[in-house]
Amino acid sequence: xxxxxxxxxxxxxxxxxxxxxxxxxxxxxxxxxxxxxxxxxxxxxxxxxxxxxxxxxxxxxxxxxxxxxxxxxxxxxxxxxxxxxxxxxxxxxxxxxxxxxxxxxxxxxxxxxxxxxxxxxxxxxxxxxxxxxxxxxxxxxxxxxxxxxxxxxxxxxxxxxxxxxxxxxxxxxxxxxxxxxxxxxxxxxxxxxxxxxxxxxxxxxxxxxxxxxxxxxxxxxxxxxxxxxxxxxxxxxxxxxxxxxxxxxxxxxxxxxxxxxxxxxxxxxxxxxxxxxxxxxxxxxxxxxxxxxxxxxxxxxxxxxxxxxxxxxxxxxxxxxxxxxxxxxxxxxxxxxxxxxxxxxxxxxxxxxxxxxxxxxxxxxxxxxxxxxxxxxxxxxxxxxxxxxxxxxxxxxxxxxxxxxxxxxxxxxxxxxxxxxxxxxxxxxxxxxxxxxxx
Amino acid sequence: xxxxxxxxxxxxxxxxxxxxxxxxxxxxxxxxxxxxxxxxxxxxxxxxxxxxxxxxxxxxxxxxxxxxxxxxxxxxxxxxxxxxxxxxxxxxxxxxxxxxxxxxxxxxxxxxxxxxxxxxxxxxxxxxxxxxxxxxxxxxxxxxxxxxxxxxxxxxxxxxxxxxxxxxxxxxxxxxxxxxxxxxxxxxxxxxxxxxxxxxxxxxxxxxxxxxxxxxxxxxxxxxxxxxxxxxxxxxxxxxxxxxxxxxxxxxxxx
Numbered sequence: 001x002x003x004x005x006x007x008x009x010x011x012x013x014x015x016x017x018x019x020x021x022x023x024x025x026x027x028x029x030x031x032x033x034x035x036x037x038x039x040x041x042x043x044x045x046x047x048x049x050x051x052x053x054x055x056x057x058x059x060x061x062x063x064x065x066x067x068x069x070x071x072x073x074x075x076x077x078x079x080x081x082x083x084x085x086x087x088x089x090x091x092x093x094x095x096x097x098x099x100x101x102x103x104x105x106x107x108x109x110x111x112x113x114x115x116x117x118x119x120x121x122x123x124x125x126x127x128x129x130x131x132x133x134x135x136x137x138x139x140x141x142x143x144x145x146x147x148x149x150x151x152x153x154x155x156x157x158x159x160x161x162x163x164x165x166x167x168x169x170x171x172x173x174x175x176x177x178x179x180x181x182x183x184x185x186x187x188x189x190x191x192x193x194x195x196x197x198x199x200x201x202x203x204x205x206x207x208x209x210x211x212x213x214x215x216x217x218x219x220x221x222x223x224x225x226x227x228x229x230x231x232x233x234x235x236x237x238x239x240x241x242x243x244x245x246x247x248x249x250x251x252x253x254x255x256x257x258x259x260x261x262x263x264x265x266x267x268x269x270x271x272x273x274x275x276x277x278x279x280x281x282x283x284x285x286x287x288x289x290x291x292x293x294x295x296x297x298x299x300x301x302x303x304x305x306x307x308x309x310x311x312x313x314x315x316x317x318x319x320x321x322x323x324x325x326x327x328x329x330x331x332x333x334x335x336x337x338x339x340x341x342x343x344x345x346x347x348x349x350x351x352x353x354x355x356x357x358x359x360x361x362x363x364x365x366x367x368x369x370x371x372x373x374x375x376x377x378x379x380x381x382x383x384x385x386x387x388x389x390x391x392x393x394x395x396x397x398x399x400x401x402x403x404x405x406x407x408x409x410x411x412x413x414x415x416x417x418x419x420x421x422x423x424x425x426x427x428x429x430x431x432x433x434x435x436x437x438x439x
Numbered sequence: 440x441x442x443x444x445x446x447x448x449x450x451x452x453x454x455x456x457x458x459x460x461x462x463x464x465x466x467x468x469x470x471x472x473x474x475x476x477x478x479x480x481x482x483x484x485x486x487x488x489x490x491x492x493x494x495x496x497x498x499x500x501x502x503x504x505x506x507x508x509x510x511x512x513x514x515x516x517x518x519x520x521x522x523x524x525x526x527x528x529x530x531x532x533x534x535x536x537x538x539x540x541x542x543x544x545x546x547x548x549x550x551x552x553x554x555x556x557x558x559x560x561x562x563x564x565x566x567x568x569x570x571x572x573x574x575x576x577x578x579x580x581x582x583x584x585x586x587x588x589x590x591x592x593x594x595x596x597x598x599x600x601x602x603x604x605x606x607x608x609x610x611x612x613x614x615x616x617x618x619x620x621x622x623x624x625x626x627x628x629x630x631x632x633x634x635x636x637x638x639x640x641x642x643x644x645x646x647x648x649x650x651x652x653x654x655x656x657x658x659x660x661x662x663x664x665x666x667x668x669x670x671x672x673x674x675x676x677x678x679x680x681x682x683x684x685x686x687x688x689x690x691x692x693x694x
Binding site: 027031104142147194 | 644
């Protein structure tokens, strides 16, 4: 028999606190009875089960409509003006027939209008609909929990870079680390035991024979105030990996780190000469590590509401001699003009993440000096070839559901470097989101 | 020489008397006993606890915001789970406490992140630590006290100093009723003894052997007009299944 105690409905309207004009005369608050009478109610669904069932089903989503006008200044070329209009959102359906079973699906919708002065005509992109998630949740006696289907997965703790994350299909974007990433089709088995969590992912993307099914076990446990993760990844014909992660706090800083050891690499490398591509390194050990920190400061006067994050990444798959990959990029650029079919044989993923050392950083200043302005600056830098990208955005005061912002983004680096490779460019932009929000 | 000796002895006697008076002043045994009993009667050691919290956050700039939070609490093991139900833009965000570890769950990224009990809760004037069990006797030492009156209640006004960094502020002053030994008011101070926050607990209810405040008011003393009121309803002391205090449960209830 469940004993549930419900407060009398009138309780909080008769406490001497009238509306929101709360009494500041404290003696008034403490003039009457200190204790409140309660009445008991029995027989309703326990709250923990009620939350699992909710209303049986639910739907919702979000809507976004934005316009971005920009001028890009490229070295040695005329300025390029652009107006991009983006229309889209997400729709979800959450069905919960009983506390032990539910099905969740989420669709992404997007449509864009691009207008480029002096060149292309207006072009209306067709509506794109993508399946972002579709999975079911069920469990074995509320001890082992299963999630089966296409799902977003939390794997790795890095903010700008996450070498441990070989599970998600979408990669982390250091200039937009909070963006939702596409997850895999998988069966997730989760066994929580105290503060320790055991996971096993069976990954099924692009699998046509059972021997190609990928397995990724992981355990998370707590030591003092630090959460440690140990995991692995195995798939036939891919580099097996072991990983260690940690997340903790040091004073006012949240700190995190990852270390990954893999036998071989899934990338193809350039040799001493660019046309030696692809060179495979299947037996070499590769080590990756990253460490970073996040900090938030919220002063009482509201003048300096700051958030900051920085992360260093050592990429064991990066080139010791940057000239090798720079030569490959130049070769690729040449092939694009002279022999596109041959150029298509070079995977673009092999031309990215080629440095040994990276730095990601972000500073956000919300409600600048207690105004309605906010500013954020992102940096993504390949320290090995001294190239990078910087983006700064100033959010202006919103008017109703109209949120304007202005900003500048530029890249730097020499010829054929990772971020400065094509040409140095600076883009100034003004954006506005109109009537966007969740429902 | 005799005179000097007499003066010296007199000084020693005065010093001894002063020390004796000081020692008497510093004998806070009965206050410490009150803090212990106060802690005991606010802990759910034999039962679990769940409730619905309705929070009204009043910000002089952004206006009034309502939040609804489902709370599950198990003091044995220092656990709690807070799940935000309203507003819809924050629905599904959760806080899971396990001993010294507190995780924040963001449903949009499906990520758990370590956070601190000292942090403010969702931009309100409540702190994460306000939702778990409190232990005045373990976290503070008594620095002094006096007797007084608050409203119609005779109270002890007790000055406290934090003995570790587990509490948000290093100094506190609490108003404790003499008869029922309940905290009616608390003031928290910074290291420079600046008043940071005032908390008021004007209504209590008794659930089993435990007294809990059912109305909580937090005033930000640094921002005029900034305050948060929490009303507690749908209280239950029934057993909560173990699986509720897990990351798996937070993921299941979320979209």
